Amino acid sequence: MAVALKRSLAVLVKSLGGPKWWQQASRSVSISASLSRVESPPARADATFKVTMLPGDGVGPELMTAVKDVFKAGDVPVEFDEFHLSEVQNMASEDKLEELLSSMKNNKVAIKGKIHTPMEFKGELASYEMRLRRKLDLFANVVHVNSLPGYSTRHNNLDLVIIREQTEGEYSSLEHESVPGVIECLKIITRAKSRRIAKFAFDYATKKGRNKVTAVHKANIMKLGDGLFLQCCAEVAQLYPKIKYENIIIDNCCMQLVQNPYQFDVLVMPNLYGNIIDNLAAGLVGGAGVVPGESYSAEYAVFETGARHPFAQAVGRNIANPTAMLLSAANMLRHLNLEYHSHMVSDAVKRVIKQGKVRTGDLGGYATSDEFTQAVIANLAV
Amino acid sequence: MAGTAWRSAIRNVLRMLGLTINGQDKTKPQEVSRVLGSFKNGSPQPRNFIREMQTVTLIPGDGIGPEISNAVMKIFEAANAPIEWEERNVTAIKGPGGKWMIPPDAKESMDRNKIGLKGPLKTPIAAGHPSMNLLLRKTFDLYANVRPCVSIEGYKTPYTDVNLVTIRENTEGEYSGIEHLIVDGVVQSIKLITEQASERIAEYAFEYARNNQRASVTAVHKANIMRMSDGLFLRKCREAAEKHKDVKFTEMYLDTVCLNMVQDPTQFDVLVMPNLYGDILSDLCAGLIGGLGVTPSGNIGANGVAIFESVHGTAPDIAGKDFANPTALLLSAVMMLRHMGLHSHGKKIETACFDTIRDKKVLTKDLGGNSKCSEFTEAICQKVRDMD
Numbered sequence: 001m002a003v004a005l006k007r008s009l010a011v012l013v014k015s016l017g018g019p020k021w022w023q024q025a026s027r028s029v030s031i032s033a034s035l036s037r038v039e040s041p042p043a044r045a046d047a048t049f050k051v052t053m054l055p056g057d058g059v060g061p062e063l064m065t066a067v068k069d070v071f072k073a074g075d076v077p078v079e080f081d082e083f084h085l086s087e088v089q090n091m092a093s094e095d096k097l098e099e100l101l102s103s104m105k106n107n108k109v110a111i112k113g114k115i116h117t118p119m120e121f122k123g124e125l126a127s128y129e130m131r132l133r134r135k136l137d138l139f140a141n142v143v144h145v146n147s148l149p150g151y152s153t154r155h156n157n158l159d160l161v162i163i164r165e166q167t168e169g170e171y172s173s174l175e176h177e178s179v180p181g182v183i184e185c186l187k188i189i190t191r192a193k194s195r196r197i198a199k200f201a202f203d204y205a206t207k208k209g210r211n212k213v214t215a216v217h218k219a220n221i222m223k224l225g226d227g228l229f230l231q232c233c234a235e236v237a238q239l240y241p242k243i244k245y246e247n248i249i250i251d252n253c254c255m256q257l258v259q260n261p262y263q264f265d266v267l268v269m270p271n272l273y274g275n276i277i278d279n280l281a282a283g284l285v286g287g288a289g290v291v292p293g294e295s296y297s298a299e300y301a302v303f304e305t306g307a308r309h310p311f312a313q314a315v316g317r318n319i320a321n322p323t324a325m326l327l328s329a330a331n332m333l334r335h336l337n338l339e340y341h342s343h344m345v346s347d348a349v350k351r352v353i354k355q356g357k358v359r360t361g362d363l364g365g366y367a368t369s370d371e372f373t374q375a376v377i378a379n380l381a382v
Numbered sequence: 383m384a385g386t387a388w389r390s391a392i393r394n395v396l397r398m399l400g401l402t403i404n405g406q407d408k409t410k411p412q413e414v415s416r417v418l419g420s421f422k423n424g425s426p427q428p429r430n431f432i433r434e435m436q437t438v439t440l441i442p443g444d445g446i447g448p449e450i451s452n453a454v455m456k457i458f459e460a461a462n463a464p465i466e467w468e469e470r471n472v473t474a475i476k477g478p479g480g481k482w483m484i485p486p487d488a489k490e491s492m493d494r495n496k497i498g499l500k501g502p503l504k505t506p507i508a509a510g511h512p513s514m515n516l517l518l519r520k521t522f523d524l525y526a527n528v529r530p531c532v533s534i535e536g537y538k539t540p541y542t543d544v545n546l547v548t549i550r551e552n553t554e555g556e557y558s559g560i561e562h563l564i565v566d567g568v569v570q571s572i573k574l575i576t577e578q579a580s581e582r583i584a585e586y587a588f589e590y591a592r593n594n595q596r597a598s599v600t601a602v603h604k605a606n607i608m609r610m611s612d613g614l615f616l617r618k619c620r621e622a623a624e625k626h627k628d629v630k631f632t633e634m635y636l637d638t639v640c641l642n643m644v645q646d647p648t649q650f651d652v653l654v655m656p657n658l659y660g661d662i663l664s665d666l667c668a669g670l671i672g673g674l675g676v677t678p679s680g681n682i683g684a685n686g687v688a689i690f691e692s693v694h695g696t697a698p699d700i701a702g703k704d705f706a707n708p709t710a711l712l713l714s715a716v717m718m719l720r721h722m723g724l725h726s727h728g729k730k731i732e733t734a735c736f737d738t739i740r741d742k743k744v745l746t747k748d749l750g751g752n753s754k755c756s757e758f759t760e761a762i763c764q765k766v767r768d769m770d
Contacts, residue, residue, distance in 0.1 A: 117606040119616075121609045125609055127606070127607070154644075170556075170573070170607070170608070173607075173609075175610040176610075181578065183576070183610050184573070185610070186573075187572075188569070189568075189569045190568045190569070221556075222561060223561065225561055227569075251664075254665055254669065258666060258669040258670055259673065272604075276636065276640050279638070279641040282641060283640065283642065283645045286645075287641065307637065307641055
């Protein structure tokens, strides 16, 4: 009797469409209602979340379609705000960037593809992707490299986290030609940003229960620059006595990754080395199509693939692998606290790959992207 | 008689094309390419057809350096290679004017012989002088570092069928050593790319590909991010590709190369790149075939100087105990023989070395066996003698 009263109260509040905290209240009431009655389905969110979507170039739009299809089939309460910003297709301008930034400020969460940077530059040396990162201050890029169950590569059961500083380092876009034929490119390392990324890495390791953080550098050659980075990592490491701290030179690290990748746990590094190691590690578990990645700033979170390539050769041919984008979307759902939906999507993807019947070309199969997406949707309900 | 003149004319043409009648007049493929090369350029290359002893400067190095140099000398003796060794020591000394330099007798020996073989050199920390490798590089202007990576049968790694060469620009790029502390907490490192150095390395890469029957050259860069600097490097590679139309030229981003390298290394042939990417990629490729203990390496300099070296460390913990593995220095020495044109000796020694590793009876500790360095060396010498 009391239970029925509680339920009707919840329905009443919902129908009134009251302010947010009422909705919160109604949500908690319906949860307790469901707890007392085991047979009712678990609580679902009542509000839809708005997420900025940036399809990008190359196969980005196709992958985004896959994400949208899967979300629709799974009844996921997420609404996308789409923006088309592209340097290659001449759809980029300052106003578009501003629109995108204001949407991000509202939504705080985004999912995006890769905005390709053409090699010829007209005026500005910094690409749109770099500018976006700097304006939103997305300083940390986290790529969690996990071997997929059911798909074996030369190294199985890999579980690495690669944390890369994304706003300075070699990607400062500060180049000039001092004398005709002599070009200087500046690599900037600052103490503040190095400390920030080191702290992020150790916090991440603590939160996820990781044991070791390894800093990757080339301080034997770039004594001042990478030396400063290394010093900051060492200073921050002292604040976390429970986590083991090591450091390794980048060329040795690459060699060890192909010979014995199991010795690493969490890796933290400046910009360029991060680019190299992200791609190397993605190749170890199956390529750019299977590894999700995310970028964090103090206020925003952007979800994308781990190894960022526009993959222009596959546009229109329906062969791109949506796994990475779908897993990244699942991570986004977890970030939004939609645990149930997040598990639903990631379990479906992992089940399809484990069964091995429907696989795209990069994993050795013959299915198209659409077939793979359909298979994931079919596995959602189970 | 007209018949014999006609026959000898045909035989000459066939010899130029590398074919034979009844197996006579057989010339090795590499020599043919050098002949064809000179044919195109119009200036004949000086060829030493008389077998005379060529002198090579040997720098044993520190740590395990002396043991492995001895091993190499023994094997060369067993193979009857026409090489005379001149041993020299390089320790940094302060020359007139306060600049650090290598001992003058070592410099004079290298300049005379032009070819050198070097063991691992120790870089003491806080010794006040720059690393020995850096000094050698600056003294002889060693602008290209060549590392051929070929999978060794018998030493199993998860990557089989690796057969690629990394050519790395060795003088500038990110390793120019120009760094400044702008304000407290902000450091700036300068990456320098010059037209002259990029042109030189691109030309060398294509020449190497041509002389060693390599089908394609891939330029590795990051010109989408470092648009001006890597853009210049790429432009020079493209210009060199225009001049060498017989070698296929492709360009690939560094991250794409890393991604594909660990999935399928067979798709790469010759890779040319600036300093930092070269350092990382060449070590990555060394890891694919089994590590620095089995990887050869050569440094090519201006004025025809070439120094071949083993890239591993001095391993002070096993120095003097006869545990060292001479494979890296031996394969570098084979690379040196090929560079000098002594292909038959190079092939003989290389085959002996690979056969010994494949047999797995006598292997040093790092290759998975239990034998000593001297036993391993003796096994190779035996195989070499058996081949004659």
